[in-house]
Amino acid sequence: xxxxxxxxxxxxxxxxxxxxxxxxxxxxxxxxxxxxxxxxxxxxxxxxxxxxxxxxxxxxxxxxxxxxxxxxxxxxxxxxxxxxxxxxxxxxxxxxxxxxxxxxxxxxxxxxxxxxxxxxxxxxxxxxxxxxxxxxxxxxxxxxxxxxxxxxxxxxxxxxxxxxxxxxxxxxxxxxxxxxxxxxxxxxxxxxxxxxxxxxxxxxxxxxxxxxxxxxxxxxxxxxxxxxxxxxxxxxxxxxxxxxxxxxxxxxxxxxxxxxxxxxxxxxxxxxxxxxxxxxxxxxxxxxxxxxxxxxxxxxxxxxxxxxxxxxxxxxxxxxxxxxxxxxxxxxxxxxxxxxxxxxxxxxx
Numbered sequence: 001x002x003x004x005x006x007x008x009x010x011x012x013x014x015x016x017x018x019x020x021x022x023x024x025x026x027x028x029x030x031x032x033x034x035x036x037x038x039x040x041x042x043x044x045x046x047x048x049x050x051x052x053x054x055x056x057x058x059x060x061x062x063x064x065x066x067x068x069x070x071x072x073x074x075x076x077x078x079x080x081x082x083x084x085x086x087x088x089x090x091x092x093x094x095x096x097x098x099x100x101x102x103x104x105x106x107x108x109x110x111x112x113x114x115x116x117x118x119x120x121x122x123x124x125x126x127x128x129x130x131x132x133x134x135x136x137x138x139x140x141x142x143x144x145x146x147x148x149x150x151x152x153x154x155x156x157x158x159x160x161x162x163x164x165x166x167x168x169x170x171x172x173x174x175x176x177x178x179x180x181x182x183x184x185x186x187x188x189x190x191x192x193x194x195x196x197x198x199x200x201x202x203x204x205x206x207x208x209x210x211x212x213x214x215x216x217x218x219x220x221x222x223x224x225x226x227x228x229x230x231x232x233x234x235x236x237x238x239x240x241x242x243x244x245x246x247x248x249x250x251x252x253x254x255x256x257x258x259x260x261x262x263x264x265x266x267x268x269x270x271x272x273x274x275x276x277x278x279x280x281x282x283x284x285x286x287x288x289x290x291x292x293x294x295x296x297x298x299x300x301x302x303x304x305x306x307x308x309x310x311x312x313x314x315x316x317x318x319x320x321x322x323x324x325x326x327x328x329x330x331x332x333x334x335x336x337x338x339x340x341x342x343x344x345x346x347x348x349x
Contacts, residue, residue, distance in 0.1 A: 002045045005136045011039035063116035065098045067123035073248045083298025104133040111137040118305045126192040140308045142301045154304040154321040158292040161202030163327035167272045171242040172210035175338040179242035180233045185220040221249025227257045246274040266336035285333035
């Protein structure tokens, strides 16, 4: 289906200029009008009558695309979704939930239907294929996440690179020199989930600056998977005394396997988790953790979308907005000074 964006690219003008030519709401030079009309004819573009009818009124609905697959921590996703919903209601909007599994076609369907004034995407991948679909349809959109190319959109996310750096700094400050990064399962990295790759990159860069030797090991988060991951880490690097865990599902199993292997936390091994505060405090010992406000993500995303919609109603081009929320490291009982090599327990596995 040919879109206004296709016509704009063909004519070498903006999408708003094409709209002005088609609806006659603003004066356009004869030369530009003729160029646009030639592109319309050449591409066979036909304006959607239903979309034009809806252009003069608002649905007061936001479409929220939520992830439903392995590799996401559902409580956090639901906290963000609730925050989006409550903030939207304060602005006079309702929320339509769409599942991530529908992909680009689901986004195109919602955009073409006119059911929603704008879209908020969660669980953004670095090369997310839904982003080109949004741009092509001229949909006002906000991403809770950061793709490689965020142009033409607004984005809000935790500063995951800074979160990874905080973990490396904390362990380095405690004297640890050999550390392991326990990540998500391989599938999360294969689909280039931004939160996973940016955290790992931030951790790796800071670890090198601080002179840390580190291993990254993907982990599915089951007890068996975590036990196998730890065994491989200690086989490859028996001097490891610091662990950073981003996979929330692996936290409990890791603490358990460390205990059964004769390593006491934090005397023999320090553990830093990237997880919500409430999860960090549920474990024994309570976890030193890097976290960020999930509710803030939802609130900022809705406010960004409201600004874009207001500008678009004036038939002006909305400005892109990128907001990264700073992470916070809270020190608890799971981290301590690195032990001397001669005092470390021998592997009992």
